[in-house]
Amino acid sequence: MTPLNQLQVFKSMHDSPHARLEHSAHLGDGLAAALWNNRHDARDYEATTHHTLSCYIADGTGTFRRDQPARKGSPDKLCIMPAGAPSHWVVNGSIRLAHLYISEEQFALGCVRLLDREPRELQLQEATFLDDPEQAQRFRQLITLNWDEPGERLLTSTLAHAIFDHAVLSQVGLRKGLRLKGGLAAHQRRQLSEYIESHLDQALSLGELAALCNLSEYHFARMFRESFGLPPHQYLLARRLATACQLLRSGNLPLGDVALHCGFASASHFSNRFRQALGATPGAYRAAFRR
Template sequence: MSPLSQLHVFNAMHASPHARLEHSAQLGDGLAAALWSNRDDARDYQAPSHHTLSCYIADGTGTFRRQRPSAKGAPDKLCIMPAGHESNWVVNGAIRLAHLYIDEAQFALGCIRLLDREPREMQLREATFLEDPQQARRFRELIALEWAEPGERLLASSLAHAIVDHAVLSQAGLRQGLRLKGGLAPSLRRQLVDYIEAHLDQPITLGDLALRCNLSEYHFARMFRTSFGLPPHQYLLARRLQRACQLLRVGELPLVQVALLCGFASASHFSNRFRQSLGATPGDYRAAFRH
C-alpha cells in the first residue's frame, strides 16, 4: 500500500486543524489503520484511490453527511467509503473514530477468494451509519492493540484481514449495467484458481499458467491482470503468503518446512518475502499468535 501520507482520506483528515491523529500504522498486505479524534469540523472526500472502512468509537452524535442531515452517527456505527466515492461530512461536537484503509489489490483478492468473482464485476457498496456489532467489536479489538509493538501489529493485521473479509462478504455487490470486455472466461479463471491452490508447494511459472489457457505468455499475463485485478506473480505470492500465515498460526512445523509447503525455494527466500509483505519475520508472526 502507498505510504499513509499518500492516502486521500488520511490526508484529508490530517489537513484539518481540529483533527488529531492518535495512532497509525501500515499493517502490510495493502492495509493501514489510523485512530482519530476530531471536533467541530467539515471534511470532503473526492474520489480516493483506496477503500476506507470507519467505525465510530466514541461520540459522533453530531456527525452527518451534508446531503443527509437527518441521519446522525453514534458509537459503533460504521461507514464504508469505496474507492472513487465522493462525500461531504459535517462534525458538530466531538468524535473519535477508527479508519481502516484498503488498497484495490487486497479487495481484488477478496473477490476472487471469497466470492469467486472477477474484481471488476464487483464494487464495495457505500454505507453510512451501518449497524454491524461483529465488525464494531473487531474495530474495538483492533484499536486496543499497540500498533507500534511488532507482535501486536501482527495481531492487528490479522484482525484487519477479518474486517476486510467480512466487508467483502456482506457489502460487495455486482456492478450494475457492466459489460465485461477482455479477460479470461469464468471457467478458465476458476480452473486457474483451483490449479494454483493445489500446487502452491510446487514451482509455477507464467508459462505453465499460460499453457493451461492456450495463450502466449504475453497475452495471458494481460488477460490474467484484467480478470484478477493484479499480475500473476503478485497473485501467486499473495496466496503463498496467506497459506504460510495459516500454517504459522495453527501448527508447529519448522519454518523451513512451512517455506517448502508454500512454494518458496528456501527458508531465507520465504523470510525475505514474508518480511516485505508483513513487516516481520515468520518467526515473529508465529510468536505473536502463541502469546
C-alpha cells in the same frame, strides 16, 4: 501499499487543523489503519483510490453527511466509503473514530478468494451509519492493540483482515450496467485458482499458467490482470504468503518446511518476503499467536 500520507482520506484528515491522529500503521497486504479525534470540522473526500471502512468509537452524535443532514452518527456506527465515491462530512461537536484503508489490489484478491468472482464485476457498496455489532466489536478490539509492538501488530493485521473479509462477504454487490470485455472466462479463472492452490510448493512459470488457457504469455498476463485484479506473480505471492500464515498459526512445521511447502526457494527468501509483506519474521508471527 501507498504511503499513508498519500491516501486521500488519511491526507484530508491529517491536513485538518481540528483533527488529531492518535495512531496509524501499515498492516501489510494492502491494509492500513488509523485512529482519529476530531472536533468542529468539515471534511471532503473526492475520487479516492482506496476503500475506507470507518467505525465511530466515541461521540459522533453531531456528525452527518452534507447530503443527509437529518441522519447523525453515534458510537459503533459504521461507514463504508468505496474507492471513487465522493462524500462530504460535517462534524459538530467531537468524535473519535477508527479507519481501515484497503487497497484496490487487496479488494480484488478478496473478490477472487472469498466470492470466486471477477473483481471487475463487483463493487463495495457505500453505507452510512450502518449497524453491525460484530464488525464494531472487531474495530474496538483493533484499537486496544499496540500497533508498534511487533507481536501485537501481527494480531492487528489478522484482525484487520477479519474486518475486511466481513465487509467483502456482506457489503459487496454487482456493478450495475457493466459489460465486461476481455479477461478470462469464469471456468478458466476457476481452473487457474485451483491449479495455483494445489501447486504452491512448485516453481510455477508464466508459460505454464498460460498453457492452461491456451494463450500466449503476453495475452495471458494481460487477461489475468483484468480478471484477478493484479499480475500473476503478485497473485501467486499473495496466495503463498496467505498459506504460510495459516500454517504458522495452526501448525508446528519447522520454518524451513513451511517455506518449501509454500514454494519459497529457501528459508531466508521466505523470511525476507514475509517480513516485507507483514513487517515481521515468520518466527515472530508464529510466536505472536502462541501468547
